[in-house]
Amino acid sequence: MPGPLAGFKVVEFAGIGPGPFCAMLLADLGADVLCIARPGGQGAAGPVLGRSRQTVEIDLRQPEGAQQALALVAKADALIEGFRPGVMERLGLGPDVCLAANPRLVYGRMTGWGQHGPLAHAAGHDINYIAITGALQAIGRRGEAPVPPLNYVGDFGGGAMLLAVGLLSALLEAGRSGQGQVVDAAMTDGAALLSAMMFGFKAQGQWRNERGTNLLDGGAFFYDTYACADGRYLALGPIEPQFYAELRQRVGLADDPDFDRQMDPRAWPALREKLAAVLRTRTRDEWCAVLEGTDACVAPVLDWDEAPHHPHNVARHTFVSVDGVVQPAPAPRFSRSTPDAPQAGRPADVAALAELRRRWGVAD
Template identity: 60%
Template sequence: MPGALDGLTVLEFAGIGPGPFACMMLADHGARVIRIERPGGAGRFGDAGNRDILNRNRERLALDLKDPDAIAQIRELARSADVLIEGFRPGVMERLGLGPEVLLADNPRLVFGRMTGWGQEGPMAPLAGHDINYIALSGALHTYGPAGGKPSFPVNAVGDFGGGGMLMAFGVLAAVFSAQQTGKGQVVDCAMVDGAAILSAMTWSFFGNGQWRDQRGVNLLDGGTHFYDTYETADGKWISLGSIEPQFYALLLERTGLKDDLAFARQMDPAAWGPLKAKVAALFATRTRDEWCALLDGTDACFAPVLSLGEAPHHPHNAARGTFVEDGGMVMPAPAPRFSGTPAPAPSLAGRS
């Protein structure tokens, strides 16, 4: 059965990180994605990236971008494509003769996605950078980490993938919808600094309304409280709590035996959070992670074990949903989200024919 994006044709210029992730999302759901690579393969793992999950479900085309015949071939492909996604620095595509002015003249309905860290304009636009830099400049990185400690970055999820690739996938599909209504394509300027900022919209809302202190680790959702944090267990493993709502908090206190400690009635008092966190940490250190799971799994206490990459695919919930799949000996996340009428095809590391 074809996926939800069956009939959409995307040209992808090979890169790393957010561009491939955006194209993986589109390809997962049925788009035909033609990945243009350097001769010899552009994958980080060799063999044209056949071990790179981000490159799954693609057709691959090796072209030398210094060859005028290759440029002519790309222009011909772009005439019938719906979307083009590239992640070069500003100006590179123009110097190749493949800029948006040229390609939109060839195909007025084309959506031209441009994936960069700093955007197509602004004083930092021509500079190099990585996820950690983009989320730093957006203000997001300042909010991650323990109280009194240094900023802690969540690998490269916020800049590269959430604020970059996912925003690009949304952006090009929005532009495709517009092109279907108007007959006119356009450029999608997707900058990871912008994306990291918009992912923090709730935090900015809290901050603007005086509900967020401009410090790390002292707020409702950043580990400042005793009921929204991670705790080490007796076996050196970890669990997570997110018991914000009063009824879920009450259930947590009941199941853990803390309900008779009147100090825990001060749930939303920031002055009480430090002492209460120390009590909760001491409590969770008395049993193993599995013992806490036996006590709190299957309840509305907003509890979950912190699973390793090796453990996560085998958790009963993930296994029941098929959250992870395997292809060619590689375990990887399954396509998401789920569609009832046009489910995503099984992912293939070998690509599509």
């Protein structure tokens, strides 16, 4: 059984980061994604983000190249582009032109700042986009500088994931109305949306602007990481009273009355020191033998090499190897329309181009 998006065709204009990630998500779920790259360019963004799709090189700066691309767009259900506002228009492939050629097309635009606004034409990266949403200010230790959370919040969470939601929503609507539309996915908008719960907490007086002082930002001693005897770390998160009681019992702190003050922020610094001293007495894996898999809400902090070998990840096939490259498996899981296993991305050779033309129904 092919994936749930089998039969959908997507044209991806090669880019970096969130655009390719969104295209990978759709390809993972069975969509026929074709990446258009400039001659000698990056293609579909490497061995992981570029998986499960073909790449063709087209010089969009030449009129005949733009027409070749438009012929593919005319056969597509969706389009993904991640250029600055105005670039696709200058190439002759803006929304007006593409929707005229294909009225049902869902035209996905992935940018940091969005298609309009004072910063729309400025350069930027994930760290800049999340900075103006409040998200970056909230991440880090108390009294220290904000910490960039890799590029998860802007590029991938607020950007690619929200673009995918927008594309799929517009495709559903196009199935009813017969009309396509433009999806303007801005990482600033998406990162702000990811902060909805924190804004809710703040409205209830349960969240402070000062980072490292709140329930979920490392301020609470029972929701943090702790070093063990071997220098490796445990991640603790027993928020609920019954889970917290389980942790206390298993680490030998059930009879210490100081730990009765779980929800008293004034006690958090002293309790953190006492708990840290206990957890430093054993190695990470020794503690996991006592705590992991219980209601104490404890897990080992694994590195990139360890994670694929964790028993839970192995049991669920959370990671796969594609042409020798270990990488995350497609997600989520489906009970019936299970997608095919991911394949390495590849440039379209002569034989592949012939098959591509047949599959997409375009002329030579």
